[in-house]
Amino acid sequence: MATVSSLPAPALEASRAALSIAIDQNPPPASKDGENEDGEVQEVDMQAQAEGIRTVFNDPTNFNVKHPLYSSWTLWFDSPATKGRNLPQTPISAFPQTPLPQTPGPAAAHGWMEDIKRVISFDSVEEFWGLYNNIVPPSQLPPKANYYLFKEGIIPAWEDDANKNGGKWSIQLPKDKNRGNVDNFWLYTMLAAIGETFDPELTTADPAGPPPESLITGVIVSTRPQFYRISIWTRLSPASGAEDDPLRQRIERIGRHFKTGVLGYQENQKLNAPLATEVEFLSHKDSEKKGKGAKKIVV
Incomplete structure (x- = not known):
């Protein structure tokens, strides 16, 4: 069941941006040759990938995504x-x-x-x-x-x-x-x-x-x-x-x-x-x- 975020709009946008960038920068591992047994490119399960991403918004102690400041x-x-x-x-x-x-x-x-x-x-x-x-x-x-x-x-x-x-x-x-x-x-x-x-x-x-x-x-x-x-x-x-x-x-x-x-x-x-x-x-x-x-x- 989906939940409604209680974050302010700017914080919610930052959270979504952090999640999107994290997914782009951390693609899931492919098979040895990058293809499945039928020779087709392996499909990426984006939802499963996203579930492994933790930001400070959902885990303020053990988050694993950081976008460094200057x-x-x-x-x-x-x-x-x-x-x-x-x-x-x-x-x-x-x-x-x-x-x-x-x-x-x-x-x-x-x-x-x-x-x-x-x-x-x-x-x-x-x-x-x-x-x-x-x-x-x-x-x-x-x-x-x-x-x-x-x-x-x-x-x-x-x-x-x-x-x-x-x-x-x-x-x-x-x-x-x-x-x-x-x-x-x-x-x-x-x-x-x-x-x-x-x-x-x-x-x-x-x-x-x-x-x-x-x-x-x-x-x-x-x-x-x-x-x-x-x-x-x-x-x-x-x-x-x-x-x-x-x-x-x-x-x-x-x-x-x-x-x-x-x-x-x-x-x-x-x-x-x-x-x-x-x-x-x-x-x-x-x-x-x-x-x-x-x-x-x-x-």
């Missing part, structure tokens, strides 16, 4: 409930966790890093959806909670070597008007990050040359009493305000893709309103100035 990622989490706690407390409800090393130390001396908990690391499409389907969505998080999705080995702190010369694109949205949108905004932001679609240099670079390093180090969603904030962190920021600066142009393309391709706004649409901001870029060094002489890029 990079490995780690999800971090903090909220008022994690402050001052020595034991990990995560919003995971069912997805099995693997042992992780303790939080690295360079930024821990600054206090707040001691309260951030590493949830889980993953490096495949299946593991991502298994994680996503078993964590609390941003719309249901308490105020002052944050999810940090960063490339493995990068701490979600300005002081990390991968972040210290960079900055962030961010947008702030009123909570009462965006409670129904923020979960999708966060999902699409994560998908763009792990799919490496934010940085155009990765897809336009010369295939014959060395692969360029992505500017993206991580993405964050934050809940506050009156608004949500979503951010994309970069490993570099423009040193000058010149519009013809190649790095500035590259940074701006990331921001435009965030605004139009991920969040779904029109390129020239104005978003600034009470408790809301435009899609804005600010270097981490300028962020420390708290608005004094800070140079923003707005798309």
Whole structure:
């Protein structure tokens, strides 16, 4: 008897795609000469083949299909409930966790890093959806909670070597008007990050040359009493305000893709309103100035 899937539509599509690719890449073994006794090509029982495929959706512990991501990622989490706690407390409800090393130390001396908990690391499409389907969505998080999705080995702190010369694109949205949108905004932001679609240099670079390093180090969603904030962190920021600066142009393309391709706004649409901001870029060094002489890029 067929059952109705309870997976969200994007997860269901990913599951079906994973199954289809797995079948294509793992054909059943043929006879020694590839034919049966009558000299005809052996018929493939696709249903039987499919029954042997296990993804994270139907077996979260022993799945045998993995589609690797370009990079490995780690999800971090903090909220008022994690402050001052020595034991990990995560919003995971069912997805099995693997042992992780303790939080690295360079930024821990600054206090707040001691309260951030590493949830889980993953490096495949299946593991991502298994994680996503078993964590609390941003719309249901308490105020002052944050999810940090960063490339493995990068701490979600300005002081990390991968972040210290960079900055962030961010947008702030009123909570009462965006409670129904923020979960999708966060999902699409994560998908763009792990799919490496934010940085155009990765897809336009010369295939014959060395692969360029992505500017993206991580993405964050934050809940506050009156608004949500979503951010994309970069490993570099423009040193000058010149519009013809190649790095500035590259940074701006990331921001435009965030605004139009991920969040779904029109390129020239104005978003600034009470408790809301435009899609804005600010270097981490300028962020420390708290608005004094800070140079923003707005798309």
